[in-house]
Amino acid sequence: MEFRSYPDRELLFLSLADQIATQLADFLRREGRASFCVPGGTTPGPIFDTLSGVELDWPNVAVFLNDERWVPESSDRSNTRLLRERLLRGRALGAQLVPLFDPAAEGPELALPALTEGLKPHLPISVLLLGMGTDMHTASLFPGADRLAEGLAPDAPLLLPMRAAAAGEPRITLTAPALAGAMNIHLLITGPEKRAALDRALTLPPAEAPIRAVLDNATVHWAE
Numbered sequence: 049m050e051f052r053s054y055p056d057r058e059l060l061f062l063s064l065a066d067q068i069a070t071q072l073a074d075f076l077r078r079e080g081r082a083s084f085c086v087p088g089g090t091t092p093g094p095i096f097d098t099l100s101g102v103e104l105d106w107p108n109v110a111v112f113l114n115d116e117r118w119v120p121e122s123s124d125r126s127n128t129r130l131l132r133e134r135l136l137r138g139r140a141l142g143a144q145l146v147p148l149f150d151p152a153a154e155g156p157e158l159a160l161p162a163l164t165e166g167l168k169p170h171l172p173i174s175v176l177l178l179g180m181g182t183d184m185h186t187a188s189l190f191p192g193a194d195r196l197a198e199g200l201a202p203d204a205p206l207l208l209p210m211r212a213a214a215a216g217e218p219r220i221t222l223t224a225p226a227l228a229g230a231m232n233i234h235l236l237i238t239g240p241e242k243r244a245a246l247d248r249a250l251t252l253p254p255a256e257a258p259i260r261a262v263l264d265n266a267t268v269h270w271a272e
Contacts, residue, residue, distance in 0.1 A: 049250075049263045049264060049265075049266055049267075049268060050266075050267045050268065051267075051268045051270070052267060052268065052269050052270070053270055053271070054269065054270070054271040055271070056271055056272070057094075057238055057271045057272075058094075059271070060236075060238070060269055060270070060271040061094040061095050061098065062098060063269075064095055064177075064234060064236065064269050065094075065095045065098035065099050065102075066098075067234070068084070068095070068099065068175055068177065068234065069099060069102045069104065071174065071175045071232050072084060072104055072109060072174065072175055073104060075174045075175075075231075076104065076105045076108055076109070080108060081108045081109070081110070082108065082109050082110070082174040082175065083109070083110040083111075083112070083170040083171070083172075083173050083174045083175070084109055084110070084111050084112075084143075084173075084174065084175050084177075085111075085112055085113070085114055085173045085175070085176045085177070085222070085227075085230065086111065086112075086113060086114065086131065086135070086177050087113070087114050087115075087127075087177060087178055087179040087186075087187070087236075088113060088114070088115065088116070088117075088127025088130055088131070088179075089127070089130070089179055090130070091179055091236060091238065092134075092177060092179065092236060093130070093134045095177070095236070096131070096134035096135035097134055099135060099140060100134070100135055100136070100137050100138040100139060100140040100141075101138050101139055101140075102139060102140070103139055104139070104140075106139060106140050106141070106142045106143040107142045107143070107144070108144075109140075109143045109144065110143070110144045110146050110169075110170040111131070111135065111136065111140075111143045111144065111145055111146065112145070112146035112147075112148060112167060112170065113127050113128065113131065113148050114176075114178060114179075114186070114187035114188075114221065114222055114227065115127070115148070115187040115188035115210075115219050115220065115221035115222065116128060116148035116149050116219065116220055116221075117215075117216065117217045117218075117219055118149065118155060118156050118217050118218040118219065118220065119149075119217055120149075120151055121149075121151075125216070125217065126149075127148075128145075128147070128148070128149060131145070132145075146166050146167055146170060147163065147166065148163060148207075148220050149220070150162065150163065155209070155218060156209035156218055156219070156220040157209050159220070160207055160208075160209065160220070163207055163220065164205065164206050164207050167206055167207065167222075168206065171206070171226065171229070172229045172230060172231055173226070173227075173229070173230035173231065174230070174231050174232065175230070175231070175232045175234070176227060176230035176232065176233045176234065177234050177236060178227070178233065178234065178235045178236070178259075178262065178266070179235075179236055179237070180235060180237055180242060180245065180246065180249075180259045181214075181242075181245075182241050182242060182245045183214060183245070184245050184246075184248065184249045184252070184256075184257035184258060184259050184260070185214070185258050185259065186227070186235075186258055186259040186262065187221045187222055187227060188210040188212070188215060188219035188220070188221035189210070189221060189223075189224060189258035189259075189261070190210065190212035190214050190215055190258065191212075191214075191255075191256060191257070191258060192212055192213065192214075193210050193211065193212035193215070194210065194211045194212065195208050195209065195210055195211075196210075196212075196255065196258065197255065198223075199221065199223040199224055199258075200223070200224045200254050200255065200258065200261055201223075201224075201225075202225060203225075204223035204224060204225050204226075205223060206222065206223065206226050207220055207221065207222060207223065207226075208220070208221055208223055224254065224258070224261040224262065227261070227262050228261060228262045228264075228265070232267075233262060233265055233266040233267065234266065234267050234269060235259070235262075235263070235266045235267070235268045235269065236269050237268065237269070237270050238270065238271055238272070239272065240272065242270070243270055246259070246268065246270075249263070250263070
């Protein structure tokens with residue numbers, strides 16, 4: 049793990065956006081395509097705002113979420129909705145959005161096969177951006193979640209439905225091996241509480257601190 053501390057959040061967001069854009073451009077130059085896996089929530093919004101204005105070969109970039117709540121895009125809780133509002137606009141409007149939600153399916157279990165097949169061509173992930181909760185969860189790998197052990201296992205499937213008391217709605221999530229296999233891994237955290245949570249996670253097994261499963265090859269970006 050590499051830890052990078054920034055004097056303020058603005059510099060963190062701008063610097064990390066630049067690093068991500070550079071890595072995506074490298075993959076596009078070498079392979080003609082790239083994949084970018086991103087978290088939901090509002091914290092990465094400024095990074096997405098910057099990236100949406102970057103000149104890249106966006107039609108050859110596959111963008112998908114680390115995880116998604118099982119709600120329609122019309123919901124304020126939809127990560128896909130936030131992604132469209134903050135990243136998939138401007139120059140990035142032409143990027144390929146790979147869905148983690150199927151409005152025709154009654155639950156994540158029924159949609160799992162088709163969503164998995166849609167993701168497979170874009171692995172391994174070129175650039176992965178993760179967030180972390182103060183409970184040390186990442187994606188929808190929550191401590192105490194119903195299928196956490198399965199999601200952390202070395203032979204875990206690419207995607208799993210996940211339910212946890214802290215999660216609210218049912219979720220669908222990439223599993224630990226899919227996330228840890230990314231070519232470039234960035235963890236974005238801000239504030240003293242999440243810095244303390246990261247320090248705790250380093251002393252715990254993944255079953256208690258799921259973020260631990262992806263930290264070994266990650267670059268952590270933190271600002272107060």
